[in-house]
Amino acid sequence: MSATEVTRADSEEEPAVEEATEPAPPRKWTVRRLGSLLAPALIFLGIREFGLLVLTWMAAVTDRSVTEALRSWDGQWFLGIAESGYQGVPDGLVDAFGQRSAETPLAFFPGYPFVVRWLAGIDGEGGIGLVAASFVVTIVCGVVCSYALVRLGTHVRGGSRRTGLILVALFAATPMSIVLSMAYSEAMFCALAAWSLVGVLEKRWILAGVCCAAAGLVRSTGAALVLVVGLAAIVAIVKRRDGWRPWVGGVIAPAGLLGYLAWVGAQTGEWDGWFKLQERGWGTGFDGGAATVKFSLEALADARSVLEVTTVGLIVVALALLVIGIVRKVEWPLMLYAGAVLAMDLLANGLMNSKARLMLPAFTLLIPVALALAKRKPSTAVLTLCALAVAGSWFGAYSITSWGYAI
Template sequence: MSATDVTRADSKEEASTETEAGPAESPRWTVRRVGALLAPALIFLGIREFGLLVLTWMAAVTDRSVTEALRSWDGQWFLAIAEGGYRGVPESLVDAFGQRSAETPLAFFPGYPSVVRWFAGIDGAGGIGLVSASFTVTTVSGVVCAYGLARMGQHIRGGSRRTGLILVALFAATPMSIVLSMAYSEAMFCALAAWSLVGVLERKWLLAGICCALAGLVRSTGAALVLAVGIAVVVAIVKRRDGWRPWVGGLIAPTGLVGYLTWVGAQTGEWDGWFALQERGWGTGFDGGAATVKFSLEALADARSVLEVATVGLIVVGIVLLAIGIVRRVEWPLMTYAAAVLAMDLFANGLMNSKARLMLPAFTLLIPVALALARRRPSTAVLTLCALAVAGSWFGAYSITSWGYAI
């Protein structure tokens, strides 16, 4: 075959490929492609909208305002800090013992209220209002987290795109997922934590470090993320992987959490100022799990409320899922993070009714469930997720309408 024939054959092959697949530089935006791109957001928002519909129904039955319910308890503190800063919080807001000092507001991390304040001020002097801004920031954070979880599901051992989407649905349907629609900081923290862990799995150490640092400005649970990212960084350095990037990511990771705790210490005049505020204001401190065990036994003995009995059940489920994840060899950074979140929750005393909510950031516990459902028939997976969404939506709505105490 001559050179001319070869050239003609190559040209025909290129033309054929271009006809079948289209030019590589201009992919077609088909309905299926757009649907695949929007799937994590649509799944998350769809389940959360169902949860809000259930909340609307239960709020009407109990004669509660939906908006008031969604900004209750910690939401009042975050909105007050967003409006007036730490020094502008109204005196009417008090701690769990009905007390208040100038330092009490410092118990709440600044990340979420700062973003709410910035967002509320975007549209000129009036802005969109702090309440609307808080709900918008929470919702956007939830969507960002959904995309992080969808990506995480593709990187885990045995994972796939389907696994990632199921993980998103499980996260949106968890029993205390109502806080993913409230003026609470969990959604923002989970978004940053998810992408930090994705950075670890993909060995994108700058992404992991930056998201970890920002998460440390949002919630104290950032300590669990710092632990997971820190260990992963040490392993990468010991194995001499990725050059200078693990070093930089590892140095950045703890800056948010350490920086805020140090600042609170300087403001209170106590090196452990933030922990002292938690102890004095909410009776929260580490006791090795003694208070959690006592609470669980008492709640099961007299079955005094649905929320408390369900909380004990969720604690057991969380521990079991952690064990399954370890046995199934889910990536160790993900299990390290989940174990640390559980330890911070269950080994502390304080408000026992918040245990279920404080487990929400341990979303990597859901990975074994997502892997199992991904292997089942689509109908089985959909029915299971629908049942979980119904149960989770009711429980969340019950916790802020019928239940009379802080969650």
């Protein structure tokens, strides 16, 4: 065959047709995939359910109602505000000194009770009721928080999804995690704070700012979050990162907290009205930690109660975890947040019995523990978490059944 014929034959060949690429088939909802998706919620709910079982046992022993215990102390204030607003709180509710004025209810932030009121009235007449609504809001917020904690666990240096899941278990098992099942605002605040911190680490500034602003309407601890989001936004702006978003996130972040404090100031006629209410009604004010040190020494000297001695131990553990987190170089926004929460708690006087509960929002202190357990054998991690869950469940149940004072 001549060269001309070969060329003609090649030209007459059919051009190669590329195989069409078919779209990837949708992922099937296997049991394993569904379990992975639900793992944070199942871990959180499982540990909290165990805590409620322990509470049920201790309530029966002490002749207490479980429902009454779960809505006691601050829960009564939140439910009163949810039912009738700040002006209609029952007269029987008084401050720590047994007193009450028209302004006393303003000491409680509006975020949690207003959401409870909205949920209770969503079906109109014959809805689920305020008490049930308060528990639903608390539980849902706890689950929402658990997914944020998993994200934080994967973002920290040396972290992983396993670290995040262990972090969820530690959070659900902390000694005062009983409030994550009560008509208290901690679960809602922690959910908003955790997602705000996720926004900071992921440079999602709008998420960080909006969640921070909402958290500022739930608890005064929002000030710690405002500090972190604001400082992180300033760092991003100085380094010219992420365009206009850090500006917007930083501006939004303090809106909720400052807005409520300003409103209380207008209602009381004092620019620092909320702080004055706290001081007059609960003896709470900044004293540099003198009251905390005095309480700790006295509690250790005469061992007045299990709750007080354990509270001192928890304070020491919290401070140690803060130092460990800094030494291990856990991301600075997470450690700054934990340090600020501890400072707001330990450097103030007021009700010493509430110190352990007020440390709960400093959940980023648990990250070094989660990192350490994630490197251990699964059996070691599980046994450790089970022991912590048992101890934490007992202590939480004790605090609202056997202990006779407000937490």
